[in-house]
Amino acid sequence: MDTGSVTSSEEESELEPMIREQRVLLDSLERIMNKMTNETRQGFMPIINHCNESKIFMQHLTKEGYGYKDDLPAHLQEEWKRYREELKVLNTIKVPRHWRHVASEHNAADVLSRGMTASKFAEHAMWFYGPMFLHGSSSTWPAPFIATNEELIIMNPPKVSQPSVMTITKEEDIIYTIQHNNSFNKLLRVIAYMMRFRRKKKYISHTIEFEEIMEARKIVFRNIQNIDFKDDIKHLKRQRETLKGSSINSLSPFLDQNGILRVGGRLEAANISFDSKHPILLPYNDPVVKMILVQIHKDNMHCGPQALLTTSRQQFWILKGKTMARSTVKACVKCTKAKPKLMEQIMGNLPPLRVTQARPFFNSGVDYCGPFKIHYKVRGKKPSTAYIAIFCCFATKAVHLELVSDLTTEAFLAALRRFIARRGKCQVLHCDNATNFVGAKNKLQELQEAIFSDNAKTQILQECNNKEFNLNSFHLVHHTSEDYGKLQ
Incomplete structure (x- = not known):
């Protein structure tokens, strides 16, 4: 089968004149080489020799050091003519094809x-x-x-070209169209790669550097604020104050050197970071702000709403932050699964004195509260310490208060006399053994020595006998008792 001419008649007529410049020669050689290369791919192996000769001819041009528009010497023009004559032999080559399936x-x-x-x-x-x-x-x-x-x-099938269409949106809406899989860190990485593409700068490493992440954070915060606080930012740039009636007026906002809106305040002299002094102001119920709270929630071991709000305010001031922190914890699947169910304790039966009908303060309990400082109007006199004895009725829950000057036995007996004189005699009087003073060791020692010593008990029981009390009517409730410290 005839392969066809390597050079057409039109090409031969164009290449026939004397070639004097390297530019014209290389152009002609390029067209011939393209034709020969295409034919070689189809199995025409004899053309390989001519390809090699053409490469050798081009190497001669390079070795001689001629410029792109320099005239060629006579010996190179003669070599070019000889090469063109040898190309005519290719027109007679016939290669059979033996393709079988x-x-x-x-x-x-x-x-x-x-x-x-x-x-x-x-x-x-x-x-x-x-x-x-x-x-x-x-x-x-x-x-x-x-x-x-x-x-x-x-x-x-024929290849159909599909044009690529790129929709240009507002710059503020770009961050909301990025597929970030609900990850704030991934959103920052995507924006960092976009900034690399925009700069058209070659980077040695594909890993995003720390400075690029920080720049991406600034871009995200600026875009969020330009959407929700657009009017306030414009007014702040013009008149250095926000609009009247704005929801952020009380926060004294200002723009930092990066154009990010921050909360003002009086902590400029505090020895804390700049983000803690002036947190970044973020809007309520924004999707990116929700991702930030979710990330802080996970980084702090799934902390509760109050801890989440406190941690987030070290960097950001989110409007209605308490509501968003609560909703973030509530929407967390792991927190919902791990949330324990509160057990309701079944209360025990009420003691007989609580359910027996009697006159007020017939069955009572007593306890101390304090200490309290008593200040005198006399100039130069130091304030004294006093306590309050609380008598509570078991049947009616009525309360009687008596002022006690100190923790001595005499002071308690005087309070008891005043109580009996006002409310009548008690059948039973309970005390919680004074263990509520365990936290103040010195006061506990005074109370134990003053009220619960053997001498004090003897005096109290003697006073009860004089007032026609039952000797066993004064009960010291043990701290392991079921009714200890409780009125129930």
Whole structure:
């Protein structure tokens, strides 16, 4: 089959004149080489020699050091003519084509690709000897596969160019269109890569650096604030104050050197970070702000709403932050699963004195509270310490208060006399053993010595006998008792 001319008649007419400049020669050589390379891909091996000669000719041009528009010497022009004459031989080359289709059942390459056991593979003749029809005459070979135009279109569908359309939106809306999978860190990385693309600068490492992450944070905060606090920022730039009636007036906002809106205040002299002195102002119920709270919540071991709000305010001041912190913890799946159920304690039965009808303060309990400082109007006199004895009725829950000057036995007996004189005699009087003074060791020692010593008990019981009390009416409730310290 004829391969066709390497150079057409039009090309020969263009290349026929004397070539004097390297620019013209290289242009002609490039067109010839393109033609020869395409033919070589189709199996025309003799053209390889001419390709090599053309490369050698180009190396001569480089070695001589001629410029792109310099005139060529006579010997190079003669060598070019000789090379053009040899190219005419390529027009007479005919290469037969022997392309045949081999069905899958006769393809030896499919033996291993489709899998086979070792015993069958050792006896497989096609793998070792090839298809059987190759051992016979060519007349017995399968007919060549000739596809129609419709089949060629189906096998090789034309490529349809699909134009790429890019929608330009507002700069403030870009961060809300990024696919970040609800991760604030991923959002920052995506924006950092976008800034790399915008700068058109070559980076050695694909890893995002710390400075790029910080720059991405500034971009995110500026965009969020430009959406929700747009009017306040404009007014702040013009008149250095926010709009009247704005919801952020009480926060004394200002713009820092990066154009980020921050909370003012009086902590300028505090020895804390700048973010803690002037937190970044963020709006309520913003999707990115929610991601920030979720990240802080996870970084602090799924802390509660109050801890989340306190931690977030070290960097950010979120409007209605308490509400957003509460909703963030409530929406956390792990916190919901790990939240324990509060057990309701079943209260025990009430003691008989609590359910027996009696007059007020017939069955009572007593306890101390204090100490309290008593200040005198007399100039120069130091304030004294006093306590309050609380008498509580078990039946009616009525309360009687008596002022006690100190923790001595006499002071308690005087308070008891005043109580009896006002409320009447008690059948039973309970005391909690004074263990509420455990935290103040010195006071506890005074109370124990003053009230619960043997001498004090003797005096108290003697006073009860004089007032016609039952000797066993004054009870000291043990601290392990079920009714200890409780009125119930």
